[in-house]
Amino acid sequence: MRYESQRIAWWFFATCMLLFGLQIVYGFIMAFAHTGHDGLHAFIPFHAARATHTNLLVMWLLCGFMGSAYFIIPEECETELVWPWLAKLQLAALVAVGVTAIIGFHFNWWEGRKFLEIPRPLDYLVVIDVLAFIANIGMTVWRGRRLTTTSMVLFFGLLMAALLYLPGMIPTNNQTIDSYWRWWVVHLWVEGVWELIMGGILAFLLIKLTGVDREVIEKWLYVIVGFTFLSGILGTGHHYYWIGTPRYWLVVGGVFSALEPVAFLGMAIYAISMARRGGRNHPNRVALQWSIGCAVMSFVGAGFLGFAHTLPQVNLYTHGTLITAMHGHMAFWGAYAMLVLAMIAYTLPLLTGRNLYDSTASVFAFWTANIGMIAMTLAFAVAGITQVVLERRLGMDFLQVQTEIQVHFWGLILAASLFTLGILAFIWVFIRSGWPVARVSAKGDASDVSALPLADQAVQGA
């Protein structure tokens, strides 16, 4: 850690841990409801649990991105954050808005559009809050002494994410138009600008952890995010097959979304080959594991499992079934949850001055969480395939099929317990690392491979 203000990241990451834990609790409530045990129905009906589960997810990921940006931007731009107090204020405000929204969900106060459930008045507060964040890092980049590709990609990813929240607020009384704009937020986030954020953060981690030359890493960063947008923008069409929009979206969405896995495959190959090429051993091995794991699992969850149901011929039958839940879990886990966890694993020793990266708990967390998530995906997959065959192909009644597949939700609960064990270990390491106290040092972090002469400092500017 070279700059005092980077320490703020810790508070964002601590918030992540808290919200993530709570998200999992709500996941279990839903899984039990699916097995027929909905004892909490009177207090936390399914739709409240679901809105809470997904909104907590989005909120902790955004907190993670913000924390990462507050750590990365000063380091890349070689300057202190311009307004550290604003960062703290902005985190507090975000948490306050989030908590209000989630309490509101339990009292039937929401907007009821999947993933955009937050009620309208709170939407405006979120926008203001995110603008404060963007202004803070934007000014830091502007005043910075160095303009790197990594920081620019990260900054534009975050800026575009903030702007793309706006179409979701356009009022309409036509369900089709409503859905059309909703995807500008949901799809263009996860399959567009969030991938830019992912590319930026991964590039930063790879530069720090592998010691490969910045110029090489950033060149491939451009190629990969280039593929992301080439396929991902028009790939939005895979959500416009069946919502009352013209038929040509079947062709446009089918062709372009089928190309989307290329970007994820690129990301995986890139991370692995950079790690190989680096050759130097960074002591924080578990951070590198999370980084490469992120690139690989995002290819499996988003690329492979996304492709599995993206062609219109397939999607006609899988649309809106548990197949989508299967893909949603693995994709969010691989691409974004693991990304934030990678960033936490890397920064934690630097922020707190305690090196727990080769503790048993750190290694256990990585493997248990991943194996647990793979098993959860399989449970959703079996339930989803059975649902598609019985309900969509054979025409059996919805509720009857749900009874047939209850048993797979016991499988889900088992797998999710394993997963939760891994996450608890991760949180344990976070807690044991203690408060953020490490001293800053002008030379950067001794353990960073890039802090050694040649690798990092060789190239200045994009």
Add this chain to the structure above:
Amino acid sequence: MLSKSQARTFFISGTLACAVAFVGLTLDTFRRIPAQTRAAAITPDVARGKELWDHNNCMGCHSLFGEGAYYAPELTKVYERRGESFIRGMLTDPEAMFKGQRKMQKYAFSEPDKAALVAFFRWTGQVDLNGFPAKPPLARQATPSRRDVPQPQIFGQLCIVCHSLAGQGGNVGPALDGVGNRRDAEYLRRWLRDPPAVKPDTRMPKLGLPDSQIDELVAFLEAQR
């Protein structure tokens, strides 16, 4: 070998080209949506129905146009599938309809609100969704009933929710194949007028059907042998 500035050019030009194409297609789509979704049929009632749909987060259990949760039935075509009285029943007291099954939220909707939601579902059923939801390609063809009594419409909308016939339908009540062998017309008529009067602890609700529909149903059920 590719240089960094070439890579940047590839990124910027590719993104710009796709973004322009996407905006163009969006403009064209918005030109066509009114016809494809029959936007003229969005009456104040339908709009009110959508508002209720949103503000109660029905999408948190159900899906519409295939979007939403995976906990409760897809509702795009529910008007055609179940008819008005059944939908009103669900919006009044879901427990009465499906006792002991997966729970739906109980709402205190006013009559105009229920009418608005029904109108909303009538509209969603008429939007051209390019073939979604698809007819199940492997479904068994419902066998035509013996003695050729046509199936009353109300049977396909209401009774099939809880009963099955030829393997199609729900499993809340017993399958009605061969019910004509078990029950006579007299019993069936009494039963359909008021099931709890015949069997106090029954889980089949009193459906309040008019006599004309009961006659049709009795004739149809009696023919199931």
